[in-house]
Amino acid sequence: MHTRAMAGGPEVSALGLGCMGMSDFYGAADPAESIATVNEALDCGVTLLDTGDFYGMGHNELLLREILWERPREELFIAVKFGALRDPAGRFTGVDARPEAVQNFLAHTLTRLGTDYVDLYQPARVDPNVPIEETVGAMAQMRQAGHVRHLGLSEAGAETLRRAHREHPLTWLQIEYSLLSRGIEEEILPACRELGIAVSAYGVLSRGLLSGHWSRDRSERARDFRGHLPRFQGGNLDNNLALVQALDGLAAEKNVSVAQLAIAWVLAQGDDIVPLIGARTRERLRESLGALDVVLSAEELARIETAVPRDAVAGERYGAEQMAMLDSEHKGGTPPGDG
Template sequence: MTVTRRKLGLSGPEVSSIGLGAMGMSDLYGPADDAESIATLHTAIDAGVNLIDTGDFYGSGANEMLIARALRERRREDVVLSVKFGSRRAPDGSFQPVPYDVSPEAVKDRLAYSLRRLETDYIDIYRPARLNPQIPVEETVGALEEMRQAGYIRHIGLSEVGADTIRRAAAVAPISDLQIEYSLLSRGPEESIIPTLREHGIGLTAYGVLSRGLLSGHWSSSRELAGNDFRAHSPRFQGENLEANLRLVQALDRVAERLGATTSQVAIAWVAAQGEDIVPLVGARRRERLAESLGSAALRLDAETLAEIEKAVPAGAAAGERYAAAQMATLDSER
């Protein structure tokens, strides 16, 4: 399966209609296999997936170095690297309970380390992972624009910010895209964020399109999670919330069965069908899962099928918030 291309906003790059999120290859979803991760990255690129998303804090830099190893065997120009910065980690891997450092000074400092770890002289899309309310977004974007003008980054992105912040950022410099969680179980962006993006010609890269695995069709209430798997503390994976969410997935299963597709393929295709300006990111860590995800590109959801999907998983039907309360409080997109 070879994926097609989409333009990421008016000012952004042309990217594959499905992107690959690499976080789980190094962090937060339990044990990972570097060799299989690199093989998955190679398979994705060979299939035409050029958008690879990471963060400098994924595995405290290990994810960037993993991607660099994979790219040594590929042409740099065949890949669009999207990198987030700003989150802080302690030596034990825990996240520091401090505001995100997205100051102008941090922009340049963190960028320097990412360039070295990724073994490249430019990053295609560079973005703050979260907003720091104590640092005006204009200052952060101003520093990013300076780095863009200097050639160290090609495009400026945002992540998990609300409509007002999008407008303020866009007044400083061209913004290629907003990265935000968007799925059948996370419909919040539809109210004001997506209309604002379209007003300014900004694309959307949607992460969590399978709601951290809930919509994969492979989840069960008896599944045991590793100690470093953040889903062990995620409200949607707890007790009655999990049972309620799995009932929604069962309804989606029936739609997928009628279509001759898997549940995850339908969930991914639904996100892609919400607009040509939206690019779903899949977090496949193994070639098997990647192949399944890429199969969604062959699905064409007509109006009747989209209505059937909406009936199976109505907007607002998810049980539990997408993050624990402390993390939800850091999201400008939820205010």
């Protein structure tokens, strides 16, 4: 397993495992297969596990607790997102990143994981009602107390990053980045590199669109949150599947899968970017890890970007309500209001 150095010193595996889908959003998952997938990832050298306290309302952290019991804690890098509020039906009701909420969420996370620290802590979204300096300041206090090793943000814009980094150095920004989601290249990625902040890239397969396993029939049968995403609907889906079809020909030339080609493209965008793969089964994990063996020449990278031009994707990443909550999508910062 290759490793990549994050800002602030920690080295993590070049690919991280995003565990969200094992508990939420993509339909039912087999708990035994989930645990087997995480363990196989760790056996293959993956050290970075990404979770959130609201994934399955704590289910995901409890799932990882079973793995932590069997593994030396110091060998793992556990990244946790917090701040998202949900009701008993699972609906999102807002974001809370007040200093007192930071401490409260972290206390519950440490208990569920069965550990006395998390390696990286980050708000899942920027709270528009709380100055980012207050949120980061509270996270820094938890670091000083030994409960957190590194600080990060998720889906933050360039100006928010600069303000937060002045309050306390950040290790990474977690944000969506793929061949179909390249908005960070304009302002956010340059800001990260200016400040020395690494990028933890989620959605590298665009929630399955770039997996090579998606189809219109599958989309019509889907009973998960992708059914509410603009990129999976109507003519948008047809447009986006045509882009994947163009990639399929390039992948066939290299004797790799579309998913491996898409992940390898993200890996090739810089050593300061660590893609998160969302495999829920050992089969998909093995396919994704195969991307580490895919070397792309400058000519091949150019052909990939010709096949999937930067602005060719149809549809926004999320629905309108969720897009409004993304500080990363507002060049002047998060608009006032509760999103």
